[in-house]
Each structure stands twice: as C-alpha cells, then as structure tokens.
Amino acid sequence: MADKRTYSSPPRRVALFVTCMVDMIYPEVGVATVELLERHGVEVVFPLEQTCCGQPAFNAGFWDEARPLARRFVDIFEPLLRTKQIDAVVAPSGSCTAMTSHFYRQLLAEEPGYPERAALLAAATFELTEFLVDVLGVEGVDAQFTGRLTYHGCCHLLRELGIDRQPRALLQQVDGAEWVALNGAEECCGFGGLFAVKNSGISTAMGNRKVQNLVRSDADVVALCDVSCMTHINGLLSRQGERCRAVHIAQVLANQVDVRPRTLPEPPAQPLEKPRRWQDTT
Amino acid sequence: MSTSAIDLSLPYKKRVDDALHNQQLKVALDRATGRMAGQRVAAMGAVDAPRLRAQVRQMKEHVLRTWPELLEQLETQVTANGGHVHWAKEAADLQRIVVEIARKANVQKVVKAKSMATEEVHLNQALQRAGLKVVETDLGEYIIQLAGEPPSHIVAPVIHRRVEDIAAIFQRELDMPPTLDPQVICGVARGVLRKEFLSAEMGISGCNFAIAETGTCCIVTNEGNGRMTSTLPRVYVVVMGLEKLVPTVEDAFLQYQALCRSSTGQQCSVYLSMTSGPRKPGDVDGPEEFHLVLLDNGRLDMLAKGYGEALCCIRCGACLNVCPVYREIGGHAYGSTYSGPIGAVISPNIHLEVTDVDKLPYASSLCGACRDACPVQIDLPRMLLELRRDVVEAEGATLFDRAAMQGFSKMMQSRSSYESAGKLGSLASNVLARLSGGNLTFLPGPLSPWTASRDLPPLARHSFREQWQQRRAARKQIV
C-alpha cells in the first residue's frame, strides 16, 4: 500500500472526511465515528466545505467530471495538513479512503501541482479502523453487544487498502458478542457503485450469494466498514424479509447497536380462551 | 437442455439475461469454478507464492521491454532448427497462411490441440471453407465442437456444461449408450479420436510459451492429445500470439510452474510437449514439416495504447475462476473468445468482433479478486477503469449518463448546492418512504433497477453536517 505516515507522538487532532453517503443517509455512523475518535483522545474537526470525493464519476469512466471533485477535495484537506492544523484525515469508509489516497494518483496525474499534494494527503489519510488500531494502538474497546456477530470485508478496504486484521481485532474486543463465521466473507457483495444499477441482474445474483451465506451463518448483525456495501446488503436482506442486518463497524464499537435477547412477554392475567377449531363449530 | 449453438452476437443485455436464467449453467459454473479456485489456492500456498508471482512478473515485463529482439531471436532459432516462421498481422492473414500450408502439403484432415489464438481468428471455419476436415482433440474442445458451441473459458472450454449435458451430447452425436460415468464418456471420445490422429496429415496447436533462445514451442496439456497432435501427423503448425514468449529455458519453467499451479492447481501438468522444429535424421518421431505462425491481431497496438500490462497474461484462467461476475454469467455472456476480467480487458483492445464490446469493461464490480489471484499480478481493475474512461472519451456513453454525471459533478462542486440537494432529497425520499412503510421500495426511471430487487433507505432527516453545526452551536452557548 501507499506508504503511510508514521507518528512519533499520537496524533491529537484529525479532520473527519465523513463521506457524502454517511453525511446524507447515515449521520449516525458519522456520530459514532466522532464519538470513537474523541473517546480515544483525538480532537475532531469537520471541514464543512467537503462534499463527495468523485468516486461515482471516476468509476463510471467520467474522469473529466471526477477531476474537479478530486482537486476540490485536495484543496480542502491538504492545506490543513500542510499548515499542521490537523495531523491526519480519517474516514469511516474503505472505499472513499481508497479513492482519495489511491486512485487520485491516477486521476490527478497530469494536474500541475496536484500529484505531490495528493500524495502528501494520501500518506496521512486513514480508514477509521486502520487509524484506531495502527495509529492510535487501540486495544480495548468499551462496547457491548448481545447477539451473534460476524464481519464482511468490503472489497476496496480489503484489496485496495489491505485492511482486514484491524476491524477484526476491534470486533473481537466487543463484550458479549457471540462470534460466528461467515462463508465467503471476502467475496464481493455485488454493489460496485453504478454496477448495481447498470448490471443489476449480475449485482443481485452476487448479492444473493452474500445473503445466503449470511442466513446460513445465523448472524444477527454483520459488521462492515463501508455504508455503500451496507446499503446493498441491507437492501437485499430487507426485501427478502431476513432478520439479519448489516451495520457499520463504528456503530457497533460506539455501542449504538444491540440485539438484546427478546424476553417473553408477561403471561396474560386471564387464562387464554381455549382455541377453537373449525371442527368444533356446530 | 438446449444444445443449439450459442449466439455470441446477441446484444450484451440479452446474453447476460440468458446466462442469469440458465439453471444448468449455474450448477456447472458453481461446481467447476469453486473447485478450480480452491485447487489454485492450495497449489500456490505450497510454494513461496509472492516470490513466484514477482519473478514471473519481472520476466514478463522483461519480455515486453525486449519484445522485438526476442521475436527475432525466436525466428532465427526456429529457422535454424529447420522450421518455418510466418507472421500474421490480422486474422485473415493467419487463415490464409495456414490454408496455404495445408494446400501445399496436400492435407485432407487436421487434428487440433487446444488453442485460443485459433479460436480468436476463427481458423476452423476457414479451414472447413477450404474443404478440410478439422477435428478438435482436447476433450473439452471436442465436446463443444460436437455441440457447435464456442469455448466459454480459456482453460476449461466446456465449463458451461454439466456432466449430464455432456453425456446427452455424446448420446446424440456418437450413439453412446446412456451413462454418466466420466470414464466411459472419455473412453468413447478416445476411441473416436485415436482414429482421427492416425489418419490426419496435419496437426495444429496453440502455444503456451515459446523459448526464444532455443526456438522451442511448448504446449502444456493433461490429456496427451497435444503430444499426438505435435508428433503423429506429417505437418505440425503452431499458432502463437506474439506475447507468448519467454527468453530462456529457465524462464519457461518459471512460467510453467506459475501456469500449472494457477490454472488447474497442479504441481505440474501431465504432459509438457516441447517442439524445436521438424524431425531430424535419426529421430524416432516428430513431424516432417514444422511451421510457427505468429499472430499480432492488435497485440502490438495494445502496448502502444497503454494496456501492455495485459500482454503479460499467461492465460491461466485464475482470474475467471475467482471472478464473482464470471461465476454468475459464465464465458459466453462476454460475447468474446476471451471472457472474465482478462477477457474484458483484451477484447476491446485486440481485433475481435464483439457485439457491445464497450459494455465489457463495465461488467465488473471492481472487487479486485482477479488481481489478487493473478500469478503475474496484473492490475486488471486499473485497466478496466481506464477502459471505461476510454469509452466515455470516445463518446461511448449515453447522453443521459453524460448529463447525469455532469449534473452530479456540478452539484458536488459547491457546498451550497450539495446541501440544498440534500435537503430536497431528504424531504422527497422521506415522503416516498412513508408511503411504503419506512424504506423506498420503488424508484422510477434510471434507479428502478435498484428497487427491482433491493430496498433503499431514505436520506436522513438531519444530515451529519446539520448535527455537527448544532453541536457546535450548543457548545458555544455553554461557554
């Protein structure tokens, strides 16, 4: 992976790159991220100018449309780093981290001045679990979860950034969770951005495999590090009436999620009327 | 079961829909890709895989850097060994050259070992048009020849058929008594093919790699048909893509090792047939005439266009076996001789006639499993992204998509328009979601494919940035 910056003393202040999907659809994931970072002694700033990193356009081949967004992203975050107002950028997404710290190299290669600035930014941009484990050295998390938990490795996180050990290590720390294995945990869920719409048949078939594996695992919750894949997996689970849900790892770690065992309701005061069968009617 | 010839020229969408609805295909693909992928993991796990992959990569990059010199060296060596070297720029050239060789040598019947390069240029059809009988002798290729189908995998051409389907083809075409026993089925094929080998005047095979320093053409097989193709007939013709080249004997074994482990998960194949020219005085067997036909068909341009990395491919098929898209739709849906991730990269680049070839780079979720599996570490997702860019630059995108992307980019370039779009989206999506009980279950127009199989949550009532600003305001009040 791209060489990441190392810190002699722990970073004190980070800028949150919340990603447009979390901002607009899943603010609770952003809240959980802030909570986790602050819980571990890191001050969080949030540059309000940020919007989207441009990945949808880039992946669809519209590089000319993606480029202004990439430049804009660099213009927002890089000066904060350069002037040491922040020590790092943290995002609760493997995919958007891969875009800004990996694919910008390709996208901005010929933009004067930008490759160097993008490289500086890339070295200090971290996915949330990577930042918690590798940079902050977090070992214990103060989280409880009552239920069966498993993990799905999102593609960009796993294969572009090489992050797998970190989220798994954090989840192992969650108190009370019953860990269950997920077959094909590293297989694509079929989201793939516009692929899910343009090739919806293939995408759905891929997603259905994920759903089958989840159902077989009997997990209550599958934690993952990207809300895009979460949306896809949940969209299928919900449509098929399955009980299992995909949840962003920050929500699990920040204790936003719990599946308490459903206790039986109080017995009714009056004994139930004897159920009547149709044969009994005269 | 339908055994009629598969029509690769259908539109992309139709090909994919057909594949997705084909239950037998699903069973066949599940059985085979899973097995092959598992065997690869085991076989690569038994050696220092990172080192092997790095070495192969280095070697193939060296080949590309010294391509012209190596090709010349190969030509010189083959000629010195008494063989003939021919250069085919396009498909038609290759067809013409091979037909010519057959005519001159008075050939009536040709036996063929597996070769994707000959599939690429439709050599069989050309030979048949010239009045020759052509018999495929690789078991998989023989089956699809009987069924009148093109191959659907670069290593396992009949991967799209279950053993049940194959038995049915043999019963129909060869009067085989009903059986599902693979050994019996193979025995029937062997009986037929043995006669063909003994009566053919010409053998044609592909080439897994040719060694420049010795002028040796190597074919890697498990069935022995390659060995008979290269030794029994009077004339032996090797058809080779320009890139299937290694500098030295050591390099050949490096590639051989990576190929066997990555394709079938073997330590080494059952046969490795090496031919360095025609039979020499005193040799007990071998062809009287030896020809090597080198095929360009767009390969040189590929290097110039920036897709040279794909020329490092050793055609092991590992990227197909691990590809979640290939696993759902199989090879024919790609509409090209080459399918899977590598097929999606090669097909738009070399000179193939593929219907809707522009759609192939988009037939991927960019999950990266192919790159992780590739023994040459080829960055297929990167090239798929670049091919998509090429499609858009060549005005290949629909007007609607273009307008949508431009609108998206405009909106995201300004904080205020992003925020107002968010507010509007939140309002609208929440109204819609309330109608359908919490989630969006129906969306119109371009997003309808999403809701055809998936729910979608509405936008949040209060975005993260709103909550953030509220918190900041609250803190200020306390101070």
Ligand code: SF4
């Ligand atoms: S691209 Fe790599 S994995 Fe795919 S066939 Fe070629 S060598 Fe094998």
